[in-house]
Amino acid sequence: MAKVDILSLIRASYNSFTNTEKKIADYILENIVGVIYMSITDLADACNVGESSVFRFCKTMDLKGYQEFKIALAHSQSLDEDAPVLSSEITKQDTIGDLSSKILTTNVNALTETFNLINENEISKAIDVMVKAKRIHFFGVGASLMTAMEAKNKFMRITNKTECSFDSHLQIMTAALLTEEDVAILISYSGSTKDTIDVAKLAKENGAKLICITRFAKSPLTSYSDITLLCGSNEGPLQGGSLSAKISQLYLLDILYAEYFRRTQKESTLNKESTAKSVIEKML
Numbered sequence: 001m002a003k004v005d006i007l008s009l010i011r012a013s014y015n016s017f018t019n020t021e022k023k024i025a026d027y028i029l030e031n032i033v034g035v036i037y038m039s040i041t042d043l044a045d046a047c048n049v050g051e052s053s054v055f056r057f058c059k060t061m062d063l064k065g066y067q068e069f070k071i072a073l074a075h076s077q078s079l080d081e082d083a084p085v086l087s088s089e090i091t092k093q094d095t096i097g098d099l100s101s102k103i104l105t106t107n108v109n110a111l112t113e114t115f116n117l118i119n120e121n122e123i124s125k126a127i128d129v130m131v132k133a134k135r136i137h138f139f140g141v142g143a144s145l146m147t148a149m150e151a152k153n154k155f156m157r158i159t160n161k162t163e164c165s166f167d168s169h170l171q172i173m174t175a176a177l178l179t180e181e182d183v184a185i186l187i188s189y190s191g192s193t194k195d196t197i198d199v200a201k202l203a204k205e206n207g208a209k210l211i212c213i214t215r216f217a218k219s220p221l222t223s224y225s226d227i228t229l230l231c232g233s234n235e236g237p238l239q240g241g242s243l244s245a246k247i248s249q250l251y252l253l254d255i256l257y258a259e260y261f262r263r264t265q266k267e268s269t270l271n272k273e274s275t276a277k278s279v280i281e282k283m284l
Contacts, residue, residue, distance in 0.1 A: 006072040007032070009061060017060070023047050024057045028073070036074050037234045039216040040066040040192055051220070066192065106233075110244040113232025114251050126227045127259045129209045134181035138164040139171055141195045144187040147213075147246055151185065151253045157275045158261055158268035168195045175199045180207035188212070189231070189245050191219025200224040213249055 010025050017025055027047045028035050035043060043066075044051045058069040094102070130136055136155070140148035145166065152164035165171045172195070178184060184203040188196045191214040200210055204224045212225040215233065222228050231248035261268045 005076050006061060006069065007076045013060070020049055020053050021057050021060060023049060024054060032073065036070055039190060039219045041218040041220065042216060045218065067190075106244050107247055110231075110233035110248045111251055114230070114248040115232075117230040117232050118252075118255070119229075122227050122229060123255060123259065126211050126229065126256060127263060129183050129211070129227070130256070130260055131263055133183040133209070134161065134179070136162045136183045136185065137174055137178065138162065138185050138187065139175075139196060139199050140187040141168055141171075141193055143246065144189065144193070144196070144249075147187050147249045147253070148185075150250060151187075154253065154257050155260070158257075158264070158271045160271070171195065171199050172202065175202040175208075176206070178203045178206045178208040182208045183211060184208050185211045185213065186221065186225075187214075187249060188221055189215050189233075189249075191216050191221035193221070197221050197224075213252055215245070 007029070010029065014022065014025055024043070024047050027043070031046075038046070040051050040054050044054050047054070054066060058064075058066050061069065061072075063069050063072060136159075138148035138151045140146075148164050149166070152162050155162040163174070165174050175184065175198075182203075184199070186196055186200055191212070197220050200212070200221055201224055204210060209227075210225050211227045211229065212222055213229045213231060214221060215231055216222070217228060217230060229252050231245065231252060233242070233245040233248040261272075
């Protein structure tokens with residue numbers, strides 16, 4: 001996508017907007033940096049309009065949708081640069097020492113915020129349905145698929161009922177076969193990824209329990225969720241797949257793993273010993 005000064009475009013087009021579009025434009029112009037980190041649901045709520053109105057506003061700007069709008073907005077913050085900065089804290093003047101310190105702070109803050117967002121009742125409910133489930137499927141696309149694969153790799157050491165499909169077609173077919181005995185764990189930072197939302201909708205229709213790991217409490221994805229676990233990392237549209245976001249998601253998955261192990265200690269201990277022995281010959 002070519003760089004576009006979306007802010008100038010909004011101001012130039014303002015008089016042609018509908019009243020609803022003007023409400024959205026006013027909020028964006030007054031909260032430029034904040035909007036970059038907001039979900040489409042958050043922005044709609046802040047403007048007291050529907051998500052469809054925000055989407056139509058983006059289309060009015062000749063953009064494909066909200067995510068492309070946020071990318072354009074992020075670019076508008078750095079049109080005078082040769083390339084966009086990695087985050088609002090990192091600048092071209094930073095030394096390697098500065099970078100190291102800032103990235104450490106970002107990751108620590110992500111973990112701290114995730115810890116502060118933890119709802120023990122939601123964690124407990126999640127473990128209840130996972131222990132009772134016949135099958136546990138992890139879903140995600142893009143960077144979130146990597147996290148889902150990590151979860152599968154971790155849980156398969158203590159239980160044989162976890163799955164993770166790597167392809168979006170395989171994921172939607174898997175969702176079509178889920179039942180009331182199954183649990184779907186959906187990982188999406190934005191909660192607005194179409195493929196993951198499609199999986200959630202179909203899994204919900206089939207009666208499966210849905211656990212969502214995401215940044216935003218309100219999003220198209222969480223409207224289908226039975227249990228929502230929030231990660232605490234701010235990721236801009238130009239930072240897709242940032243490690244701080246992944247670290248916060250993995251932290252939540254590690255908590256789920258430890259509590260699952262604790263509640264199924266006898267079975268999990270035996271399975272962990274068996275899986276550990278199975279790979280001994282692979283080691284020197």
